[in-house]
Amino acid sequence: MTTPKHIPFSEDTSAHKLMLPWSRAVEICWRNVLNRRGRFLLIFISIAVVVAFFVSTLAYQAVLAELRRSDEVPIRAALEQANLLTHDDAGDRNQRDRTIWLLTLSGMLCFVGVCNTMYMSVSERFREIGTLKCLGALDGFIIRLFLIESVFVGVVGSALGALAGVLLMLLQLVMLLEIEYISGIMLLRTLSVSVPAAIAGGTLLTVMAAIYPTRAAAKMKPVDAMRVEV
Amino acid sequence: MEERREIVHTQDVTKVYTMGSEEVHALRGITCTIYSGEYISIMGPSGSGKSTFFNMVGGLDKPSAGEVYIDEVDIAQLGVYELAWLRCRKIGYIFQTFNLIMVMNAIENVSLPMIFAGLSADEARDKAAELLGLVGLGDRLTHRPVEMSGGQQQRVAIARALANDPAIILADEPTGNLDLRTGREIIELLTAMKEERGVTIITATHDHKMLAASDRVIWVTDGQISRIQKREELDIRVGSIEGAEE
Ligand SMILES: Nc1ncnc2c1ncn2[C@@H]1O[C@H](COP(=O)(O)OP(=O)(O)O)[C@@H](O)[C@H]1O
Ligand SMILES: [Mg+2]
Numbered sequence: 124m125t126t127p128k129h130i131p132f133s134e135d136t137s138a139h140k141l142m143l144p145w146s147r148a149v150e151i152c153w154r155n156v157l158n159r160r161g162r163f164l165l166i167f168i169s170i171a172v173v174v175a176f177f178v179s180t181l182a183y184q185a186v187l188a189e190l191r192r193s194d195e196v197p198i199r200a201a202l203e204q205a206n207l208l209t210h211d212d213a214g215d216r217n218q219r220d221r222t223i224w225l226l227t228l229s230g231m232l233c234f235v236g237v238c239n240t241m242y243m244s245v246s247e248r249f250r251e252i253g254t255l256k257c258l259g260a261l262d263g264f265i266i267r268l269f270l271i272e273s274v275f276v277g278v279v280g281s282a283l284g285a286l287a288g289v290l291l292m293l294l295q296l297v298m299l300l301e302i303e304y305i306s307g308i309m310l311l312r313t314l315s316v317s318v319p320a321a322i323a324g325g326t327l328l329t330v331m332a333a334i335y336p337t338r339a340a341a342k343m344k345p346v347d348a349m350r351v352e353v
Numbered sequence: 354m355e356e357r358r359e360i361v362h363t364q365d366v367t368k369v370y371t372m373g374s375e376e377v378h379a380l381r382g383i384t385c386t387i388y389s390g391e392y393i394s395i396m397g398p399s400g401s402g403k404s405t406f407f408n409m410v411g412g413l414d415k416p417s418a419g420e421v422y423i424d425e426v427d428i429a430q431l432g433v434y435e436l437a438w439l440r441c442r443k444i445g446y447i448f449q450t451f452n453l454i455m456v457m458n459a460i461e462n463v464s465l466p467m468i469f470a471g472l473s474a475d476e477a478r479d480k481a482a483e484l485l486g487l488v489g490l491g492d493r494l495t496h497r498p499v500e501m502s503g504g505q506q507q508r509v510a511i512a513r514a515l516a517n518d519p520a521i522i523l524a525d526e527p528t529g530n531l532d533l534r535t536g537r538e539i540i541e542l543l544t545a546m547k548e549e550r551g552v553t554i555i556t557a558t559h560d561h562k563m564l565a566a567s568d569r570v571i572w573v574t575d576g577q578i579s580r581i582q583k584r585e586e587l588d589i590r591v592g593s594i595e596g597a598e599e
Pocket of ligand 2: 403404405525526
């Protein structure tokens with residue numbers, strides 16, 4: 124009978140490193156997303172809706188502000204006609220306050236929504252997390268896996284949302300003004316700020332929403348994680 | 354067994370679960386020694402504390418009192434890193450419900466512990482393929498768990514448990530979700546692992562098919578060891594099962 128290899132594990136564990144290289148982690152996440160497409164589609168949508176709303180509102184305001192600053196007569200005339208050329212400072216401020224308030228409130232609601240989605244997405248895998256820990260995953264591996272996943276989900280969801288938001292904003296604009304007054308360069312200038320900002324914001328939101336359940340799951344004892352019935 | 358090396362030793366292990374104001378004494382002082390290369394069955398009725406004991410020995414949960422030694426190391430003294438290392442390299446786990454990662458195919462499931470252990474992707478795949486061949490799934494490498502029967506899933510789990518050449522395989526009701534014939538095949542596979550690789554096998558079970566394969570049987574009732582029997586001492590009822598197995 125062969126005796127099993129005896130590896131003393133109490134000393135010098137550095138000789139036998141536990142690891143999960145980033146490249147492998149990304150690969151695992153990618154497979155996870157592919158194999159759970161349906162679920163991820165829902166997550167993408169829930170994030171995209173938030174970002175689309177923000178982008179369309181903010182970019183619309185920004186474009187309008189740019190237009191108002193223009194001194195070309197036809198643009199001023201068009202704005203006047205669409206009743207968008209307010210000279211009333213107080214009214215302007217009022218409008219802006221309302222927008223900010225609306226954005227804050229809806230932002231909070233959306234954050235709760237995304238938190239809920241991410242919590243579901245993590246908690247339905249508690250059992251798998253427990254199994255991974257039995258196979259030798261450190262807490263850090265689990266966090267790394269879910270971090271990559273949430274960044275990916277955040278970026279893709281936000282990008283989709285930003286695209287939808289821009290389209291929405293354009294739709295809003297052309298309903299008010301003739302398309303010829305909206306110059307491509309001016310649009311590019313406003314969007315080059317609001318779109319990256321929205322994608323960054325959306326991703327940050329998603330990662331923040333994922334951190335709490337992921338940390339909780341990673342810290343669970345394997346038995347507790349595996350006992351969770353889904 | 355020429356020279357018996359202690360691989361697992363538990364000393365007065367107790368476990369009390371508190372649920373609200375109620376205390377459940379799942380283990381009431383378990384002291385036993387398991388030697389390297391043995392096939393041990395922890396037998397007892399449902400609720401007797403087998404899974405709790407399994408979790409203690411496997412470092413998946415901590416005893417309320419008492420110590421668990423693996424290779425003479427008190428595992429309560431291990432840090433998180435060493436504990437993860439123990440789970441990764443020293444012990445292979447098999448569960449009643451297989452616990453495969455559902456989104457991964459057979460070869461990916463088996464590769465996972467090797468990835469954690471630092472093998473390259475190619476090395477891990479090659480070894481995973483070899484292990485799957487060993488458990489008779491050489492033609493199911495890229496099947497996902499949903500595309501396999503219970504018996505096949507449990508074979509994948511066995512291959513996964515063997516991934517890092519562990520010294521110990523812990524199996525909690527490995528045949529619990531399987532029919533008679535498939536269950537027997539799994540037991541044969543475990544026996545082969547013990548014989549060919551010298552792995553220590555510890556199963557928690559109430560499946561009497563397991564008796565014939567065991568070198569020793571530790572009977573547990575109500576969180577306590579009621580007796581420990583060597584294979585030779587097992588009664589006639591078991592003998593008949595053993596006979597049927599030939
Ligand atoms: N997490 C837990 N919380 C409370 N009680 C538990 C828990 N796990 C097990 N028990 C109790 O401990 C006893 C032993 O359970 P277990 O070890 O699962 O038995 P077995 O595996 O032999 O069926 C049972 O009475 C069970 O209800
Ligand atoms: Mg049990």
